[in-house]
Amino acid sequence: xxxxxxxxxxxxxxxxxxxxxxxxxxxxxxxxxxxxxxxxxxxxxxxxxxxxxxxxxxxxxxxxxxxxxxxxxxxxxxxxxxxxxxxxxxxxxxxxxxxxxxxxxxxxxxxxxxxxxxxxxxxxxxxxxxxxxxxxxxxxxxxxxxxxxx
Amino acid sequence: xxxxxxxxxxxxxxxxxxxxxxxxxxxxxxxxxxxxxxxxxxxxxxxxxxxxxxxxxxxxxxxxxxxxxxxxxxxxxxxxxxxxxxxxxxxxxxxxxxxxxxxxxxxxxxxxxxxxxxxxxxxxxxxxxxxxxxxxxxxxxxxxxxxxxxxxxxxxxxxxxxxxxxxxxxxxxxxxxxxxxxxxxxxxxxx
Numbered sequence: 033x034x035x036x037x038x039x040x041x042x043x044x045x046x047x048x049x050x051x052x053x054x055x056x057x058x059x060x061x062x063x064x065x066x067x068x069x070x071x072x073x074x075x076x077x078x079x080x081x082x083x084x085x086x087x088x089x090x091x092x093x094x095x096x097x098x099x100x101x102x103x104x105x106x107x108x109x110x111x112x113x114x115x116x117x118x119x120x121x122x123x124x125x126x127x128x129x130x131x132x133x134x135x136x137x138x139x140x141x142x143x144x145x146x147x148x149x150x151x152x153x154x155x156x157x158x159x160x161x162x163x164x165x166x167x168x169x170x171x172x173x174x175x176x177x178x179x180x181x182x
Numbered sequence: 183x184x185x186x187x188x189x190x191x192x193x194x195x196x197x198x199x200x201x202x203x204x205x206x207x208x209x210x211x212x213x214x215x216x217x218x219x220x221x222x223x224x225x226x227x228x229x230x231x232x233x234x235x236x237x238x239x240x241x242x243x244x245x246x247x248x249x250x251x252x253x254x255x256x257x258x259x260x261x262x263x264x265x266x267x268x269x270x271x272x273x274x275x276x277x278x279x280x281x282x283x284x285x286x287x288x289x290x291x292x293x294x295x296x297x298x299x300x301x302x303x304x305x306x307x308x309x310x311x312x313x314x315x316x317x318x319x320x321x322x323x324x325x326x327x328x329x330x331x332x333x334x335x336x337x338x339x340x341x342x343x344x345x346x347x348x349x350x351x352x353x354x355x356x357x358x359x360x361x362x363x364x365x366x367x368x369x370x371x372x373x
Contacts, residue, residue: 101197103194131255143226174262176365178262182216
């Protein structure tokens with residue numbers, strides 16, 4: 033994937049050569065020292081991050097009926113779409129079908145947050161959903177045989 | 183165009199089995215014995231439920247109860263994924279139990295003969311829901327091995343409900359329990 037058409041970031045090994053001084057060692061950048069000072073305080077205090085901050089406070093999914101075991105699968109165009117960090121993580125996870133519960137666990141957000149994010153992706157047509165349905169007897173028999181053969 | 187495939191019957195499907203029982207009875211061990219991934223934990227909170235109520239005052243109260251939920255996954259073939267969900271121990275959280283039980287193929291209720299009464303509420307719940315279930319007696323080291331008939335009597339479960347021995351640490355044993363559950367599901371389907 034890293035083709036010739038990806039010149040955006042310099043090779044990390046080049047940075048010392050191209051930039052003689054790393055910015056955090058520059059003596060008089062007040063802006064930066066204020067910024068780092070703040071984040072250090074935040075880390076130290078263990079500030080409570082409200083879980084629904086990644087959904088901008090929305091707690092209600094745009095699409096109802098997402099069960100724990102509903103399967104999420106990314107549509108091909110989703111990988112190149114401009115998505116926020118957590119949604120991009122979901123799209124990467126869902127390159128093969130994964131359940132809503134698995135998305136929540138792997139992205140590291142509570143279920144309610146995962147539901148909102150997944151519903152947004154669905155509404156934006158970035159993912160498809162495979163909702164569970166009543167299984168016919170022959171499928172249950174197949175499940176039994178496959179479990180037995182594990 | 184890629185359509186919305188939610189109502190398609192083709193494509194992958196997920197099957198859910200609920201692993202239940204009292205606190206510390208070996209649910210996560212059971213799941214871990216057969217899951218292809220290390221059991222994962224996700225957090226469900228009361229605010230998840232408050233969502234449907236649409237009452238902002240509930241959300242501003244800081245009484246969020248968080249429940250950890252363990253689960254494992256078994257890819258059965260290219261189109262079938264089996265998820266094993268453990269019910270949270272200790273207390274009953276109805277809001278989550280309904281999420282777990284709805285659409286479940288069935289449930290394994292693990293019993294510990296040293297604390298048989300711990301699984302009474304679980305039995306009540308699944309009998310009420312008419313979710314197919316079986317009872318697996320986890321044979322802990324040091325625990326007296328009871329006759330299954332005695333366990334059945336102590337639990338007061340119907341003759342039609344299978345009661346089996348199991349060792350939650352053993353993959354083969356866990357597999358046998360799951361097969362027994364699926365057989366029970368099939369029996370109830372045909373009946």
